[in-house]
Amino acid sequence: MKLRKSLWRIFGPFIIAAAALLLLLYAPFSFGKVSNATLRRASVSMSSNILKGNKVKDQAVKQGYVPFIGSSELSRMDSFHPSVLAAKYKRNYRPFLLGAAGTQSLTHYFSVQAMGNQMKNKKAVVIISPQWFVKKGVRPSMFDFYYSPVQTAYFLAHAKNTAQDRYAAKRLLQLPSGTSDDVVTGALENVALGRKLTSFQSFYVKDLRGKMLKQEDAMFSEDFLKNNVPKIQLAASKLPKTYNEYKLEQLANQMGAQQTKGNPFGIKQKFYQNRVKPLVKHLKGSQTNFNYVSSPEYADFELLLNQFAKENTDVLFIIPPINQKWANYTGLSNTMIQQFDRKITYQLQSQGFNNIDDLTQDGNQKYFMEDTIHIGWRGWLQVDQRVRPFLKDLKAKPQNYKIQSRFYTKKWQTQTDLNQMSTTK
Template sequence: MSLKKRLWLILGPAVIAIVALLLFLVTPYKLKVNQEVLPGAAISQSANIFKGNAIKQAALSENYVAFMGSSELSRMDPFHPAVLAAKYKRPYRPFLLGAAGSQSLSHFFAMQGINSEISHKKVVFVISPQWFTKQGIDKNAFSYYYSNLQAVTWLKTAKPTVMNRHAAKRLLMMPSVHSDERIAHAVDTIARGQALSKGQLTYVKLKYNELSREDELFSSLHMNLRTQKLAKAAKQLPAEYSVEHLDKLAMEIGEKKTGNNPFRISDRFWNKRLKDNYRQLKGRQAKFNYLASPEYSDFELVLNQFALDKTDVLFVIPPVNRQWSQYTGLSLKMLAQFDNKIKYQLQSQGFNNIVDLSKDGDEKYFMQDTIHLGWRGWLKLDQAVKPFLTKKQPAPSYRINDYFYSQKWQNLQGDY
């Protein structure tokens, strides 16, 4: 046997396998998501799922509803939306998108893979006042929730509109996009108001196919498994849904869980995060300001995308723990001004479904900790979420105003 034949017998199978793998990665063939993964994925809040497309698309094509936000979604007590929906067999299941550190810009790019799935459908979106700081989203936090798949999914159809130009300029400020310079160059093209060249589009589409196959194969790995936690929480609820009885139960649970501090913060959070250093935090938030931030224009990206998708959105403005804010000096006047500013941005553009809980921070056991909804807070929110998601709503009519991308709006602290 010749040397060439011997080498082929040794190396040939490996070469064929590599070529087959490369062909698989660049073809548009789509792998089907295992439906058994969806219940766990919906409450996992895993970064892999947030950054990908496949599992989100599969779930939102069924009876799952996107609940978008950040760390508040992680507080899974018996009155959490996912627990109530499961316990009382609601016709919807929340799909939790976001965790600590995810803000408007992250959500905009995460939405790019599910625009079809949320088109003419409903979404619940929780707005955290704490996002609206002077610097806006932390670059490291953005990187944690960003993937090149998000970028190429967006670039495939991105035209140099006002929305896309703003998104491109913001993305170029983030170090993570520069992990692939050809993608970064395509983003820069949009930022400069130009359409992508044929060569750029070809690369973007091939990269999209490659990253989509990887997403389909690997996004369900390393999921946070929280199904047992949900089941345990649901067991604490009565068989029949009654707001009166549930509110009484929420009071009882809240009282049991908040016995070791004067701020009605959960004992577990207090012991882990505040007990040893809370004295150092007295008056430390007196200069906090949520009125001037690039986050307002990042939030406009999300609103703009919802309008294009004709998505009916229920926005939630949560409160802060009143006892804690008084201790730290966080200005109630500033929080009220934030509330007015964000509602003006919403309502002036036709986003009128708003659950404003901002004045409920002094209610007993409404908050689980300093800024996150707790037992009675989730229950009050459910009284708006349930009818919104189970009853037919009037079709929204949106009027996007590009003014909200301006630095003037970002920094405006007066009358609106």
């Protein structure tokens, strides 16, 4: 009797704490809705936990936010940024920014697939950075930074024997993130081979680990958000009260001129001082051999397209340019960029994604680019020219997508001879 008491004194508190934790992690109750203020903040935070989570995103889309999927350019929050324009002119939509420096197609695929049918018959905007399409594709450390176990669990729980799922599983297994959990690795291997999960794997990803991750997401994904709302408000306060294309264009010219003074590239002076000037000598001719035409990113991107097709999501694709002066200085090849543009456009159009805003020819326009590769001022205004009519109606009409699994092949990833494809157009 005394022994039992002594043991309880030692282990009792731990047992109670562990039981409470398990209850919290596996509780059947949900943690309530995300408030509108939090949604507003989350929509411009670009925080990684938002991207990695499901709860906030799912609810945002349900309440009329439109995913703006991209990478570092989304952080260029000047007065003409999509989030600013939508808020200032009280449009019927609000962008929900998904992405930050280092997010590429694969991260976005896992994020969007975990939204499941939340995206059914909805709209989205995707900004495709040419810089994603480097020889080795997404950097493993970057992917790992945005890696979301809860989205992988969702993927596994819904995986089928399709080219899409097999490729996604195979791709994940090539990255350290995919091998960070032994059971998940085993499950991914099964999906990659087109097999079903074992019953334990299925129990693990759906219930044991899956539920826990879901609760974690529900409890913590609203916290630690970067607050960009003041930045957006400040940027909006500089805009004219009523929307006027001509006035906005003038203002963009004015602001651009003001902020790019003092450097030969016509880019934001702050960026020039901090990021370019210290290295300017090394940068000359440094990008001569850059190549965005052969890359596993094309197949990763196909995953995303496939997902949109599955849910009949209507998507506007924006292909931003590269600052021409910058490209000339660093020796980045124009021909190569055109090749990239043709290849990605072909991949889009041949599968029925015809809503493309190709800006690759605009890199030499004044105040179009905020810095070397990121659009700003007039660039954002140009984007708005397409976004505004596109989002007049937030419901997607039935799309005529024809997904072709050949875009997952190594052959397509590395194909540089583009004449072959233009004939099939």
